[in-house]
Amino acid sequence: MNKKKNSLNLAVLGIMGTGMLTALFGFVNAQGGNPTVIETASHRFTQMAEGVYQITGTGSVNVMSNALLVVGENDVLLVDSHVTPNAANALLNSIPAVTNKPVRYLVNSHYHFDHAHGNQVFSSDVEIIGHEYTRIKLNGELGNVLEESTHISFTEGVPGQIANLERQIAETSDAAQRITLQTQLGVAQAHLTSLREVVPTPPNITLETKMTLFQTVMQGSREIQLLHMGRGHTAGDVVVFLPQERMVFTGDLMLPSLSYMGDSFPQEWPETLEQLKTLDFDIILPGHGAPLQGKEKIDQFQAYLEDLWQKTGTMKARGLTADETAAQIDMTNHATNYAQIRGPGADVRAIRRIYALLDE
């Protein structure tokens, strides 16, 4: 069930934040036409420039992360493979709604499960490109990623969510609500089943700092830069920079919200973002959430990271445990920039990470 939309409709507007709208209208102004949104049952492809689509899930499959499709004359480049084989298969099945060109390259922005655990569904003629660190994480050289606290902390709650939905379905007398809950239950069950099918699959082409691809397009070639700008969200973040389109896909190195920090390098991250700012772009396509316009949001995140690092260090020096610091730390001076901040406290996984780094 594919439907091509040539104008924004209310359903599309409903899922987009204002940043996304600004980005889209920016594109509208630049191109003099309405942005194209192509939707399948599982995915939404929002055209950001000629042949460049931001990919988000519609909710019928738990994809957990955004992806990017860059369509050339002969083939396509995809960035990130979602969270499970199930989610990646849904994406592969949706791409023909946009293009009949084969996927030639899959880029992993980083090794985290929600961006790279769909890798296994791609056939052997698809080259998977990522940072060297992404390869050694996904091939198990540093231990099984499925057994790491990051993966466990984000997946251990799924059976409980399923039980909770089943209980709500049993209790509700509202027919419409029952249908909604049953849909959610189906999505959660498919997600859990596929989580158990994951075989971490590493990139077969790696880079250390930079790789440039020149994709054949009708007008000649499209430059696609893959850049590692330093450690940040992980030790192997790669951003995908499209200089002609003035856009950069940042994975979780730069999000509209506070990025997960359990495997991060918060003391180096601001400098890495400083490097990101040296690129000439107007639009950030993040690994989660709506596109961001301009660089102001980067300044805000740098300020948060520096403040979090400094305050955590001070509280650790006063003798507080990581869990005490996570409960008490006051980051509310950043609340206007982040809806997640509603009072004192920070993600305990971020604080434990900073304690571990300070102990090194």
Ligand SMILES: [Zn+2]
């Ligand atoms: Zn992520």
